[in-house]
Amino acid sequence: MKKIEQCMEQILEKLTNKVDKFYLAGGTALSWFYFHHRESYDLDFFTKEFSQEEIRKVISYLKDVFNVEIELSKEVNKEDKVKVVIYNLTFDSGNSVKIDFVEDPCDLIKPPKKVDGIYILSKEDIYLRKILAVCGSRNEEDDSGRTLFRGGRQEAKDYYDLFCLSTIFSPISKFVSKFEKSTLAERMIIWHKSYNRTDMKMGLLEIISDKQIDAGIMIKHFDEQIAALVMLLADGDE
Structure with a gap:
């Protein structure tokens, strides 16, 4: 130790x-x-x-x-x-x-x-707070009326925590669709469009872990989970 x-x-x-x-x-x-x-x-x-x-x-x-x-x-x-x-x-x-x-x-x-x-704190509650940490929790609108979420934290350790929560505990798509569905889902989708993949790759190199951390696998997983989330939202609107 x-x-x-x-x-x-x-x-x-x-x-x-x-x-x-x-x-x-x-x-x-x-x-x-x-x-x-x-x-x-x-x-x-x-x-x-x-x-x-x-x-x-x-x-x-x-x-x-x-x-x-x-x-x-x-x-x-x-x-x-x-x-x-x-x-x-x-x-x-x-x-x-x-x-x-x-x-x-x-x-x-x-x-x-x-x-x-x-x-x-429970895994569920840590999960929710991690999502809010990376996506931001303050709703604002820009000049065109689009919703913006301010206050998001862009740190590789948070992304890795989310990846582990999604792969070990509950997939992001299912978790987000279960808890605070509409607003939380919108935040995740906006985050996915804008998070910096290059910065994440560099930040992951600083994480100390006995597990192998593969940025490519993480990016693919986030892509798949957000696509699944969009599908779940579409099905829910029908």
Whole structure:
């Protein structure tokens, strides 16, 4: 086990039963507790009850327990945006762990499950939030009246997570047609037309995994799934 993974485990151990208003989400939850498909060193804690006071309590506790400085890296606290606070916790070993606290704007599909004193988001809920992360979650219109989705994150690790969710858990076409069908499907179709294949290929080279990652297979899979999604939508309109 790498030193940074040990640091992350130490953080989670110290937070056992102390962050019950939060649930672990994102790539680390997906990799550590479900697929073990890639290395991930961020701790993403989502919550329906975003509270600066609660977050400060958690950070103060970690600072005291580990006797380290914790740096506030980023804060988003605007009414029209999802609230986010990001901290970097740097250990004496030099390893730095990024801890995100994120306001969760989505309804839960399934209740989070508690593992070793930490609530973990379900695969279904991680899936939905990954889709929104890459496609964007803010609806706008351009001058011609076309719908635009702002805020999408163009990172290869998110695309790889989506690929694994689609091939291991549930195909994108079936998942999207089952949950929030019309809007989510439109977002996926628009994303598929515009995502940068070259950037994805380059970004995949930076992912650490014991599995073989083939960009060509991923691109083909996304092509097939979006085509299947379009067909499902067409059948549903008849």
